[in-house]
């Protein structure tokens with residue numbers, strides 16, 4: 001992986017001169033942003049520094065196996081830090097802190113932006129943005145390697161978690177030879193793959209099963225080969241599931257072999273969230289999401305628009 005050497009040299013100097021370091025994952029944290037944040041947390045701890053991870057939302061319970069996850073604090077009290085690392089955030093608003101702390105994004109502070117989304121606008125004073133990286137943790141891995149710093153088993157577990165989740169357990173098309181190479185090295189460093197796969201992919205709450213039941217019951221295919229499903233506010237109420245339990249459902253729906261792409265529309269209060277996936281090389285779902293003000297990757301993207309879901313019924317006359 002190619003990292004910008006100027007940026008890397010600046011970041012090296014910044015780390016050396018920093019003691020209090022703030023790390024910010026994106027809101028509604030996933031495995032990649034938590035893995036990047038907690039991997040950096042352990043790295044800075046090992047270097048004798050005082051890191052803190054502060055996130056807009058609490059980490060979901062599935063990440064309980066991750067080292068130091070109990071150290072993650074919710075909300076932000078001030079910006080009194082020597083440097084600030086923002087990880088896996090494709091845009092400033094995804095941190096959740098853009099309105100309360102706009103100075104995070106005006107380049108007046110020592111903000112390091114580590115990300116792999118095509119939508120990233122280089123909001124940091126320093127930017128390690130590699131859009132063809134499978135995960136943000138893979139960039140963190142490369143950064144640590146090129147800075148000549150040590151990866152212990154805790155860091156290895158965190159970084160492998162990001163790769164594992166952002167490649168859909170090595171099943172998505174971003175699973176390249178480089179991804180496998182980095183993963184092998186992280187395993188050699190003692191990464192706990194057993195916990196990652198068991199806790200994230202083989203642990204399902206009853207509420208999640210019931211919610212996914214609704215997703216599958218509501219699934220249909222449109223005449224132009226799009227697999228769709230919907231989840232309403234009532235589905236969340238009835239099943240007792242929360243929004244984070246939708247994670248992975250769209251990948252499941254995307255399994256229909258003839259589908260061009262898949263969409264799940266989810267009511268979240270007075271907004272509707274769309275999640276898109278495709279397995280087709282010629283389909284760019286980020287482009288489709290952008291038409292609704294969203295974004296993401298070519299094979300996985302999403303959007304949020306105000307509104308509610310309403311059922312549309314069509315009737316037609318057929319020969320008997």
Ligand SMILES: [Mn+2]
Pocket residue numbers: 032033088116134135136166
């Ligand atoms: Mn990511």
